[in-house]
Amino acid sequence: LLATLLALPATAALAAPLTLGFSQVGAESEWRTANSASIKAAAKEAGITLKFADAQQKQENQVKALRSYIAQKVDVIAFSPVVESGWDTVLKEAKAAGIPVILTDRAVKVADPTLYVTFIGSDFVEEGRKAGRWLLERAAKTPNAALNIVELQGTVGSAPAIDRKKGFEEVIKTNPKLQIIRSQSGEFTRAKGKEVMESFLKQRDKKIDVLYAHNDDMAIGAIQAIEEAGLKPGVDIVIISIDGVRGAFEAMKAGKLNVTVECNPLLGPQLMQLAKDVVAKKPVEKRITVNEGVYPAEVAAKELPNRKY
Numbered sequence: 001l002l003a004t005l006l007a008l009p010a011t012a013a014l015a016a017p018l019t020l021g022f023s024q025v026g027a028e029s030e031w032r033t034a035n036s037a038s039i040k041a042a043a044k045e046a047g048i049t050l051k052f053a054d055a056q057q058k059q060e061n062q063v064k065a066l067r068s069y070i071a072q073k074v075d076v077i078a079f080s081p082v083v084e085s086g087w088d089t090v091l092k093e094a095k096a097a098g099i100p101v102i103l104t105d106r107a108v109k110v111a112d113p114t115l116y117v118t119f120i121g122s123d124f125v126e127e128g129r130k131a132g133r134w135l136l137e138r139a140a141k142t143p144n145a146a147l148n149i150v151e152l153q154g155t156v157g158s159a160p161a162i163d164r165k166k167g168f169e170e171v172i173k174t175n176p177k178l179q180i181i182r183s184q185s186g187e188f189t190r191a192k193g194k195e196v197m198e199s200f201l202k203q204r205d206k207k208i209d210v211l212y213a214h215n216d217d218m219a220i221g222a223i224q225a226i227e228e229a230g231l232k233p234g235v236d237i238v239i240i241s242i243d244g245v246r247g248a249f250e251a252m253k254a255g256k257l258n259v260t261v262e263c264n265p266l267l268g269p270q271l272m273q274l275a276k277d278v279v280a281k282k283p284v285e286k287r288i289t290v291n292e293g294v295y296p297a298e299v300a301a302k303e304l305p306n307r308k309y
């Protein structure tokens with residue numbers, strides 16, 4: 001061993017594995033579980049030492065995790081910010097310590113964009129538009145009917161909740177028959193999605209025709225509420241959601257969900273490459289997006305075996 005080490009150039013012999021501190025949003029959804037698994041597996045595969053912290057959907061926990069990574073002098077920090085705002089101070093601390101920051105999955109709103117190096121993740125506004133376009137096409141087949149929509153929003157203040165609402169509204173406003181009659185946060189979880197849908201169903205002033213859920217987990221929770229109210233999900237109430245997790249494909253196969261817009265959580269391998277590039281000071285794009293599709297119920301049975309999350 002000593003002979004091998006002596007034969008190596010000094011830098012290679014001494015090079016320690018790169019350390020990445022990652023602060024995850026939480027474990028609120030099937031999507032998030034797949035995202036965490038992808039990051040952990042990719043770090044192992046890339047030989048990167050990963051320090052991983054679950055923030056349980058609380059910004060204060062993420063700030064604590066980021067500060068602890070700064071104190072530990074990790075080589076690079078990555079995080080998926082639970083909400084968009086309130087990051088300037090801690091990101092300035094990382095910059096002052098000379099630790100580069102990569103955003104994954106969700107964006108931040110900061111005054112100085114040099115506080116992070118790059119952002120890899122989906123285009124949430126476009127996902128909202130795709131959901132809206134699917135509904136516009138469906139509405140065009142029944143031109144006279146007014147469609148009352150209820151919306152289950154994601155975590156308040158989070159990029160996907162803000163952007164998916166924006167993109168969807170931008171598209172549906174072109175047809176005045178499509179109206180959002182109620183909109184509330186279901187915090188991206190099944191339990192809260194069910195609870196909020198129950199309360200929507202109890203308000204009997206207007207008939208609900210469509211549910212737009214900002215993620216599949218809330219839609220799956222809502223499906224349970226709809227069934228318990230004696231209605232047929234996917235038939236009496238058309239259901240549109242986002243993510244494309246296995247649970248959504250199973251619900252579509254059972255005829256209970258009408259369409260899911262894909263949001264790819266398998267960002268681990270790209271993130272590890274970015275971490276290496278950023279530490280090596282190679283130039284990287286400021287914004288890296290992910291290609292994603294739309295899957296209506298008609299293709300669910302065929303697609304289900306191909307799903308990777």
Ligand code: AHR
Pocket residue numbers: 028029030031032105106160188214215216217242243263
């Ligand atoms: O930020 C991505 C979103 O967060 C996913 O759509 C949702 O399921 C998750 O909790």
